[in-house]
Amino acid sequence: MPVRVVVLGGRANILEGTHGLGLDTVLIHREGGYEPRAAQLTERIVHADLGDYALLEKIVRDLHAERPFARVLSLTEDCLVPAAQLNEALGLGGNSVASVRLLKDKVAMRGHLAERGISPVRWRVVDGLDATVRFLGEVGDRIIIKPVDGAGSESVFPIAGEQEARAAWELLGERPMLAEEFLRGTELSVETFSHAGRHVVITSTDKVLSPGLVEIGHTIPSRVDLDGTGIADLVHRFLDAVGIVEGPAHTEVILGPAGPRIVESHNRxxxxxxxxxxQLAYGIDLARWAASVPLGLEPGPAEPPAMRHGAAVRFLTARPGIIQRFDGVAEAAADSDITVHLTAKPGDRATPLRSSHDRTIGFVIGRGVDAADAAARCEAARDRIDVVTAAD
Known part of the structure; x- marks a missing residue:
């Protein structure tokens, strides 16, 4: 009888992995929140409020009693903690709830690292304008404030003076935020895969950031030497410190004059x-591994994989307004190694770029002989596309 798993929320990427492995998969998702093809990739789909843990536990326990699950899986931010809770409640293994919560709670993570002398960064919890201005005065330079449990660059504000702090808090309202010193340097992310507590660096990613610090491009592998700069060692020590033992992790790092510093991390x-x-650069499907390796169906990586190609993505941006048309798409798609994906259509609204959730227009993605070639080809394709908007 096939191994049975639960998937909480997210996109079809992990479902493609479990289906390809021959697993019986139960998807629990909010109604209308998944792609239609999910029905062909699963044993059944159960509709539920993913924010109601008591309901999720009842559903999973009832289904588990009918026929046991081997693991609860998720690769979506809001379901990482519930997946760990369910695995712990049913004794199925995986990353501990404490470890996953440490990654989710950025204040707890900063305190945890400070206690262990890992990646020293000046930080404080602030609850309004006055506390923010005081911390800015103590740092004596720029700071950044962000949600204590956010992701996707949402509600992240660089602050250099009281005027910027005031504008940020007018948007934020009353809630605690994490304030940190502004780390200057090269920002990149390190993509790892862990199995039985052993971490392997899969690749690293150079980022292209908007003026508001939203990621509008990725290139892999990074130009930065992870070993020579100490980044690889820091990421290994970090994952050990927070207790990650299995699955993919995405760890953001800034390499500055004082060395590398952890920004944040996610076990997805x-x-x-x-x-x-x-997949383009290495021929590896991390979503499949997220299911197969913990269940012992495929071996975990023993060492970093060899690069086959460089790969890059660049997101399309536009002046806010109503999209009228897309010019230059055919010319952008003329490169056989580049694919253009338009996720908006004429009549849709192009919104201001405040977080990764606002990258709704489209993107160009492809490969090259190396990272620089892939980036150059993606940027050339992106620059050929003109998203024409009109004020509404």
Missing amino acids: IGGGSLRELI
């Missing part, structure tokens, strides 16, 4: 088409 595949980029 990074967003922004990183799964697809890793």
Whole structure:
């Protein structure tokens, strides 16, 4: 009888992996929140409020009593903690709830690292304008404030003075935020896969950031030497410190004058088409591994994989307004190694770029002989596309 698993939320990427492995998969998702093809990739789909843990536990326990599950899986941010809770409740193994919560709670993570002398960064929890201005005065330079449990660059504000702090808090309202010193340097992410507590670096990612610090491009592998800069060692020590033992992780790092510093981390595949980029560059499907390796169906990676190609993605941006048309798409798609994906259509609204959730227009993705070639080809394709908008 096939091995049976639960998947909480997310996209069809992990379902493609479990289906390809011959697993019986139960998807629990909010109604209308999944792609139609999910029905062909699963044993059944159960509709539920993914934010109601008591309901999720009842559903899973009842289904588990009918026929046991081997693991509860998720690669979507809001379901990482519930998946760990369910695995712990049913004794199925995986990353501990404490470890996953440490990655989710950025304040707890900073305190945890400070206690162990890992990646020192000046930080404080602030609850309004006055506390933010005081911390800015103590740091004496720029700071950044962000949600204590956010992701996707949402509600992240660089602050250099009281005026910027005031504008940020007018948008934020009353809630605690994490304030940190602004780390200057090269920002990149490190994509790892862990099995039985052993971590292997799969690749690293150079980022292209908007003025508001939203990621609008990724290139792999990074130009930065992970070993020579100490980044690889730091990421290994970090994952050990927070207790990650299995699955993919996406760890953001800034390499500055004082060395590398951890920004944040998530026990999932990074967003922004990183799964697809890793497939293009290495021929590896991390979503499949997220299911197969913990269940012993495939071996975990023993060492970093060899690069086959460089790979890059660049997201399309536009002046806010109503999209009228897309010019230059055919010219952009003329490169056989580049694919253009339009995720918006004429009549849709192009919104201001405040977080990764606002990258709704489309993107170009592809490969090259190396990372620089892939980036250059993607940027050339992106620059051929003109998203024409009109004010509404």
